[in-house]
Amino acid sequence: MSYHTFRVFCFTCLHRHYVVHTKPFDVYVIAKRFSKASLQFSSSRSLSLGIPRRKFSLQHSKHLPFIQTLEASQTREKSGRHSEKKKTERKKAKSSPTKEKKKESVGLVIVESPAKAKTIQKFLPERYIVDSCMGHIRNLPESAKEIPDELKKLPWARLGVNVENNFEPIYTISKDKSKVVDHLKELVNSCDELILATDEDREGEAIAWHLVQVLQPKVPYKRAVFHEITKEAIIESFENLRDVHMNLVHAQEARRILDRLVGFTLSPILWKKIAPRLSAGRVQSVALAMIVQRELERITFRQSSFYNIVAKLALSPQYEINEMKEGLTAWLLAFNGKRLATGKDFDPTTGDLKKESIEEGIIHMDLQFAENLLERMMESGVTWKVKSVEKRKLSRKAPVPFITSTLQQESSRRLGFTAGETMRLAQDLYEQGFITYMRTDSPTLSNQAKIAAQKCIVEQFGRDFLQDAASSNNSPKVSKLAQEAHEAIRPAGTSFLSPVQVVNQVSPKHQKLYELIYRRTLASQMKNAEFFVTSVNIDSILEDGSIATFHTSGRTLVFEGYLKAFNEVYGIEENFDDLDDSPLSMHNKNLPALHEGQELYSFHLEPIMHSTKPPPRYTEAALIKALEAEGVGRPSTYASILETLVERKYVHRERSKGKSRTSLVPCLSAVSVVNLLNKHFPEVTDPQFTASMEEALDNIANGKADHIEYLRSYFLGEYGLQEKAKEKEKNIDSQEVRILSLPIRHENANESVQVKVGPYGPYIELIGNSTKKLNILNEMSPEELCSKTIQELVEERKGKFLGYDPESGHALFLKKGRFGWFLQLVEDNLSPESEGELEMEEEAQKRRVIKNVRLPANVNVESLDLANGLKWLSLPRVLGIDPHTGKEVVASVGPFGPYVGCDGKYISLKSGMASVFEIDLKTAVELISNPVTYQNRKKGNGSKRQY
């Protein structure tokens, strides 16, 4: 048996190993740098080594090894890589520390992400080991069980921050990070120097500090920061090492603690006053308030309609022949100098004209007005003349390179990906070295990236499309709040792979996203698009001298500019809100040349009705855009903000009719939560809170303010949050905040309706002669709540009458309960005629429940009739006596579906087994004594995993 040596890279941590295998399934590993004990290999994951019909399985703890080459003899050593011999020497040095001093010292470099570690390793001299900590390694206790027992009794323990003593935080090592920490501890003990190369922002600085706190290095440690991952930048940063900036760390700590105090103080108030498990926070509550606000605007929206006249005009009286070619479309702008109303003139909450518009003397044209006017325009003697022609050259600026938020928005708009999906795809592209880091708020391109983009532009579109060096996009506006730890999102490297070149390396979705990033990066370095916009007013002079002024506009592309990068893939974009001056969105594609005083001829006039539209619901992309504009949230959290709201059942996604996009609809619980917060804690739904926090944090970072003082002033004292929360907890009337003041169209004068949110979810209260409470779905939109649905709910509550049990004479109803459908047999003292006519309360008085039987989830209730119902009603079914125990064996339906049971032991009947009605004693006893076969369990798990 021959021995083969494989060179193996751990893909994730970049440790190098040699693998020697003797037999196909025996894998021995010689670790290059670490003791054998620290490496655990298992065969849970198979990796093809490229040898036909042979598979090897390796795993370095949880990291996936990357098998770079096959036999050592065939190893293609790149220049600059280290020879095998050199490595062996290193290993010896490692294993005998006494001799190590003579060798060159080893430096441990810690960055945040493994992919970054991999890249940086390439740029650094051999004596450095680069590893990653995967973001924050410590955190405030996530839940009650992470709080140390000895502190649990203290009043502030729940917060995880000692608010009685300088806001001292309790830090715990996150569960999923303990392995990372152990690993780094081991490394730091065997190196001579520690370099903290985490991101250059508030969070990165804090991570560096936490690393020092946790690792307790006995060797010197320093901080290195760089803006871009290039050899030059990294080397430079290593020549300019600095200390950890404690002010910056304090700013981060203040941010972290503030968020905790806000969230963990307000959430419990929601539990007490509305329902358990609700949440509030600096970021999520702002987002939620926006969504709810928009929904309320939609509910209070009143539509208004108005008419306009559209004129098709020709250049010559012989319009029949050339109408298509040279015609133009214009719409009525004003009549006798008075402007016609458009959508903007109406108040969305009343549907009436706005005050200012009325004062202006605006004309609100109805159909009759339009038709009258139209007739007068058709009379002979009416002339049409061009009154004015105005030409403007407008340019549309090339976009700036992608940052996280704009990537998510464009990816949603052009590719239909959600923010989460976009980030997952981008992560893959990043890890495989196709793009730069995807969580960034800096739109800056490095010089090498600009050069690479320019090269692509020249090659693909020509030199004419290249932006001037002095153009503004070379120094894009950076958001005031940007922390600039990374550069913009762009294709990686010093020369960009074209989208075609990546086709075979990634999935189609990845390719699409890569192409979007590629084109945006190129576009950012291209010239602006130039348009000629022509704006024309045309007078129609009526017989009595009245003047109807029409307006039209046209747009011609003079220079395609950066649009070329997009148009060839995404098609030509028609809508440019920033260029259009028509509120009725009418544009002539090919406006003929016109001059002042020119006579025109009308060949078609038509009244057109327009209606105002309610403001659209937010899409995920629009919400992210709005939050980013307010400075709320960070690139790493945009995609998860919405997930939180969905998880809390505050918001659900709804697919708009006929469109691919999904819009965000607030649930009823969200309305009550926002009600409470707006009324009692208005700052938490206000984006201004984050803005002022950022300002304070900047001062802390600059050393102008003290972080403890900041927290103290916010949380403690007479006007602090703590005191306020206590007072509110006492004074907020739970009954009052539960009520949602929603306009409900219920046309029953004898009844009033209220929507409330209780601990078990939303319900409506019908108050008439008696009070009825009816559960409604949390997802039900206020719009859907009307007389009809309320009536349906009342009917549903009554249940469906199936008939009478011939044996007992009792009535059988099919009802829907908290746990699904069930059958109810009630004693019936009523005549069949009075069925459904009595109020529920009366019914309840007259009827006594004899028996309830639940139905399994898969029963088709639509087709359930009396006979079937009686069959279910016969459950539970006694099968007989178990000879082993002497107890009764029963078949029935329980909370988990059909089962057989005996003496406290229950076994579910899976599909494929005998039904509850058919199963006999023998089969049941067998099932109970040999509960679940190995085969069965495996099947169950397998399907779960697949899902």
Place this chain on the structure above:
DNA sequence: CAGTGAGCGAGCTTCCGCTTGACTT
């Protein structure tokens, strides 16, 4: 369990930002 929304009471729920995980043969 069988249409609750009040209260009893132990113990729990909850925040935002960094980052990548992902369990038997």
